Amino acid sequence: MPAQAFADLIIKNATIRTMDAKRTVASAVAVRDGRIVAVGSDAEIAKYQTERTRVIDAKKRLVLPGFNDSHVHLTGVGNWFSHLGLARAKSKSDVITGIKRFATYLPKGRWILGGKLDPMNLPTLAEIDSVSPDNPVLIWFNDPNTVAVNSLALKAAKLPLDTHVLRGSPLQFAKRAIPANNATNWGEIIEAASKYAAANGVTSIQDVHSDDLRIYLRQLDRQGKLLTRVYDCVGLSNWENDTRVGLPEKTDTAMVRGGCLKWMAEGVDGEEVELGKRFAAADKAGLQVLVHAIGPRSNANTLSAFEYVAAQNGKRDRRFRIEHATRMRSADHGRVLRNDVIMSMQPALFGIGSDDFRTLFSRKTRVAFGSDASMIDIDPLEGIHDAVNFGPSSISVDQAVAAYTFGSAYAEFQEQEKGTIEVGKLADVVMLSSDIFRIDRSFIRDSRVEITIVNGRVVFESGEDQSQMH
Numbered sequence: 001m002p003a004q005a006f007a008d009l010i011i012k013n014a015t016i017r018t019m020d021a022k023r024t025v026a027s028a029v030a031v032r033d034g035r036i037v038a039v040g041s042d043a044e045i046a047k048y049q050t051e052r053t054r055v056i057d058a059k060k061r062l063v064l065p066g067f068n069d070s071h072v073h074l075t076g077v078g079n080w081f082s083h084l085g086l087a088r089a090k091s092k093s094d095v096i097t098g099i100k101r102f103a104t105y106l107p108k109g110r111w112i113l114g115g116k117l118d119p120m121n122l123p124t125l126a127e128i129d130s131v132s133p134d135n136p137v138l139i140w141f142n143d144p145n146t147v148a149v150n151s152l153a154l155k156a157a158k159l160p161l162d163t164h165v166l167r168g169s170p171l172q173f174a175k176r177a178i179p180a181n182n183a184t185n186w187g188e189i190i191e192a193a194s195k196y197a198a199a200n201g202v203t204s205i206q207d208v209h210s211d212d213l214r215i216y217l218r219q220l221d222r223q224g225k226l227l228t229r230v231y232d233c234v235g236l237s238n239w240e241n242d243t244r245v246g247l248p249e250k251t252d253t254a255m256v257r258g259g260c261l262k263w264m265a266e267g268v269d270g271e272e273v274e275l276g277k278r279f280a281a282a283d284k285a286g287l288q289v290l291v292h293a294i295g296p297r298s299n300a301n302t303l304s305a306f307e308y309v310a311a312q313n314g315k316r317d318r319r320f321r322i323e324h325a326t327r328m329r330s331a332d333h334g335r336v337l338r339n340d341v342i343m344s345m346q347p348a349l350f351g352i353g354s355d356d357f358r359t360l361f362s363r364k365t366r367v368a369f370g371s372d373a374s375m376i377d378i379d380p381l382e383g384i385h386d387a388v389n390f391g392p393s394s395i396s397v398d399q400a401v402a403a404y405t406f407g408s409a410y411a412e413f414q415e416q417e418k419g420t421i422e423v424g425k426l427a428d429v430v431m432l433s434s435d436i437f438r439i440d441r442s443f444i445r446d447s448r449v450e451i452t453i454v455n456g457r458v459v460f461e462s463g464e465d466q467s468q469m470h
């Protein structure tokens with residue numbers, strides 16, 4: 001048997017919706033070295049199995065291309081796990097569950113910090129230790145002179161005490177044991193975000209926060225701790241201040257890439273003239289421009305600026321994007337189509353009736369779906385649920401899933417690499433607990449991610465904590 005016929009990983013006995021152009025449905029897929037090497041029936045794929053192959057029996061469950069979230073604030077998601085607010089905890093078990101969830105997503109050793117603990121709900125030291133054996137814990141009471149800690153925190157503070165409730169100087173020792181860079185330890189913060197994204201079936205993130213994180217992302221990737229691909233965008237003005245920032249780099253990989261700039265249109269009269277010039281300069285440098293626009297004027301001004309760039313710089317596969325693109329005048333939709341502009345939209349963010357998805361999709365508009373996490377949860381099933389339960393402007397499950405996979409891949413110039421389950425593509429797939437194409441659509445949000453695979457590697461398996469942030 002030729003070497004390429006061996007697989008590292010096989011999923012069989014599945015309902016694989018490949019989301020390819022023909023919407024092929026298969027039952028098995030074989031993966032080798034991070035790529036899909038075969039898609040077909042169980043019998044066809046069995047040929048790729050050796051004693052070293054990991055075989056996942058899907059038990060008929062739904063397998064889809066991994067979700068690609070086109071609009072995320074990555075450090076915001078990571079910082080959900082930087083403070084455990086307990087004001088709404090009603091019982092000791094709520095407190096323990098909260099600590100356990102943080103311990104699930106935070107890297108080992110990172111402190112679990114929190115506040116507003118009601119002393120009535122104080123867990124014992126053994127209870128905190130049992131859910132957080134690898135992370136020091138320090139949680140403030142309602143009373144700002146008292147904290148609860150765990151054994152690791154006592155050890156870090158060199159406090160040989162038999163109490164885990166600290167006041168006065170022991171409290172000061174414990175506080176001083178927290179690393180000074182805790183709030184700016186971007187590697188740890190991103191690692192938590194990536195672990196949480198993986199638990200939600202998100203295999204690619206497009207980070208629209210205007211910061212440059214590639215140095216941290218690459219480091220995590222080298223350590224095997226980056227569980228989601230990231231397309232890292234920076235602010236347009238960051239690039240204007242230093243034109244070395246934001247460019248694609250030689251060290252870019254399919255895991256960590258740059259090349260996009262973000263701006264926010266304000267919707268004021270005349271801004272399109274200045275924006276057109278600024279976007280034209282970025283476009284000339286080969287960068288992709290993403291513009292946040294909400295409301296009719298911001299959208300219209302952004303489209304005018306894009307038209308100016310096309311007139312100035314000529315035809316090019318530039319894939320201009322409007323982020324949110326909500327409440328655009330319907331008269332402007334033709335301009336979106338003529339200029340091949342991508343609408344990067346967040347169905348769970350703006351709510352029912354905000355936009356007429358049905359008309360947009362029927363016109364074959366390029367739409368990429370995302371969440372806008374950390375504004376809301378990153379869960380793609382929430383967005384798909386809302387897009388198909390949108391009243392008269394609803395779209396089909398197929399259209400919503402396509403926008404959250406292939407549509408988002410196209411929006412980051414990666415549709416040749418991901419967005420469908422096809423031979424040669426990156427092995428990014430997700431398995432769900434129920435077939436969202438067949439169940440009553442009002443239950444889609446109750447479906448859960450069972451397995452997430454990125455680059456052929458299982459990065460999440462259920463059984464771990466899957467409780468939602470919001």
Ligand SMILES: [Zn+2]
Pocket residue numbers: 071072073208372
């Ligand atoms: Zn945003």
